[in-house]
Amino acid sequence: MASKIKKFFQKKKLDVKFKKAGEGHKLDSPGASTSTQAVPQGAAGNDKSQFRTAEQTEEKRKAAAAAMARLSSSQKTDTDDSMLYLRARVRKELEAEKQAEQEGATAASPREITLDSAPVLTTILFKCPDIGPAVLPKDEMDNYIEEFLLSELEAEPQMTSALMIQTLNKDKEKVRICNETLVKYLDNVIGNSTEDKFRKIRLGNKVFKERVSEMKGTNEFLQACGFQIRSLPFEDRHEDFYYLEDEYALDKERLVNIKEMLLEAHPIIPQLDRALKVFYPSSSASRFEIPEQFFNVTPEELKKEQQRKRDAAEKLGVLRTKAMRERDEQRELRKYRYTLLRIRMPDQVILQGTFRVQEKVSALFEFVRENIEMDWIPFQLTTSAGQKLNAESLTLAEAGLVPSALTNFSWDPAILAEVKAQKGMSSEKTALKPDIMMLIQNL
Template identity: 55%
Template sequence: MASVIKKFFQKKKLDVKFKKAGEGHKLNEERPSTSHGSRSNERVQRNVEYNRSTSEEKQRAAEAALARSQGQSKTAPDPSMAAKARMRRELELEKKKEQEAIALSQKYSEPQEVVKDSAPMATILFTCPDIGPAVLPKEDMVVHIKEFLLSQLAEEPEMASALMIHTLNKDADRVKVCIDTLCKYLDNIINNPGEEKFRKIRISNKAFSERIASLEGTEEFLQAAGFEVKLLPFEDHDERFFVMDETNGGDIERLNNLKAVLRAAEPIRPKLDRAMKVFYPTNSAAKFSIPTEFYSISPEELKKEQQRKQEAVESLGMLRTKAMREREERRELLKYRYTIIRVRFPDGNLLQGTFKATEKLPALIEFVRENLENDWMPFHIVTQVGAKLDDENKMLAEYGLTPAAVVNFEWDKTVLKEVTAQQGSSQKQSPLKQDVLACIQDL
């Protein structure tokens, strides 16, 4: 490109020289030497010099413009650099928002001190009101439920065995396939009461082995239905079968009841014990001791994971899509499995309960209501900054109430005003039940 521009200006200089030199003449022809011609030649020479300098300036300007254009093309923005810069801006914006939220919390609410509890003893306990008053760690409660169901087999074999299938197997999809298959066996007998082949199930059959025999409680259910294990000839050898006799196979009403029990049964699950406590008013309400069981992963692993994510973003300029951000936000929400919530009442007393982080707002509302003297009166749960918790579809983790939090109790002002007008005095006594207040202690 530069050589083409240079040739162009050289050609222009030659054209100027020829035009300014006057008319042409032969080499053997004498040229007029008048004073006028001499002055004319001088003017021509000056014009040539002037045009030469002008052309050189234009050439230098063109070459400079070309150099600038080439330089710009060499320094075109790198897309990856732009992505990194955009990522840095997003991180800085997120960090700024987080700092603002922390500042707002410190301004309007009392400071919260959460301390990891290194005590080895378990603090998370479970109960199962359907089978008794026992309060145990989760693993022990699971064993307790299984022992209870086994103990009921002698009295109510159909119901107990159906509950075992639903309760002792955790894979819901496999449980559904098992129940559908068992019901299909019963339907075949009901629809073909006189045919012996429908009252026999080969135990080594692949479908039976995979769908039924591999699940707990199925053998107990088949025995409760009237099947017995027998060794019968099959092809050129003997095999074990579940066999129902003709009498049991002919009791259609009983078989239909078995199907109904199997489909209607629901799993018995351990229920988190609220570990309810009541405390006198205190300035230390927001200081908590959090046991290790509260963490989905250990605090050290969580810190390392966040650091690795930050380093990956900064070094690679990784752009996060909306789906990626949503997954990260959910992981952040569920980094705690449990939470301790203290509800401060107008008299300053504190009601404390333990919850799963995934439980929704109605669980907290129900816990508070069942401990109120006037449990029929509407009330609100309010955060330290005065915001009402009113979305019943939100998890406690989504409200930021993990791994521990203090919230306030407020009666519905309209209803409270009407009650006060009828009773002639305001509600000055504690809203909590008397038997709950009997357990009050210092924090």
């Protein structure tokens, strides 16, 4: 049954691909040979429905080359030694940041945020590639998913209604109880298909009202099973019931399939959009403008918490136990929901993405690998304090990369030297893919 749900989403993905492809062309039409388009990563910006497109032709390579030319030309000075000057300045900044870390900051402490005048992130965006190409804020993405499910209800009523119950109800414990109750109803019919009392559900029943009827998607699911609302005798009056006619009640195989579908359904969960951005080398790389959505607490609450910590530290002095320090660290980690991370590449170009704080450090490595051209070469990410990041276990919060951080990218030197020797690769070659370099802008 799980394979049926998988095929359902595979079909939706295929539909999305066809919709993206646009109108077709005859083989002899002028646009037949070069009409292919792709949506590059990180295309979502302030316009929630905007998607960048890039021609997969010679024009794309020229545009990437032009971006690199702008990168080179924008760094020229009267002495033509600006790249050396820039690197020296960046090295000096790194040394200053490292010294500051050593003087008192710990790896788990949040980085102090200096607001930059140029906004680089205005809101958190989400996507759901299984159902469509939209990139939207959370509330609008939830509405987008609900509209998708409603649009599929007529074609796939049983599967879609099962997905609606899982997706549109946020209280997972109530969803679990609802599903258990619906399964019980179906089991009663499957085991007693000829007994009338097992084929009807009174809408006014207390258990039904508390566990089922208030949940989104349940009315659609019961109708997909074959239940219809009828007024039937009850005690000394008539009441409304969901009633299952013979043709549906006696088809046990169908009811078993529907029950399995309900048990296998899982919620459609939108993915956090990385909001990928690429910046020219900048001395402002370590300055961040962080939206309030990144925080689990308001700025006022954050200030009060910081004051409380200072007061407690003054009272306790050095007499804080290990358990007390660990509680403070955990409280610190729970302040943040998202983190804005930048990766400084070997040519000083900056790659930026948005992450959940509970994602593993491995997600950051995967993000970088997706956007570099030579993705088979091992690389290392290092914090501004010189600490090498381990992709194995820590979350981004546990690694101290919240609510923002700047890391430095470096290739494995031995393997890079071998590749350069074999391919004659230039040391000034950018690490990022050409289509990613097309997104470059000033910070």
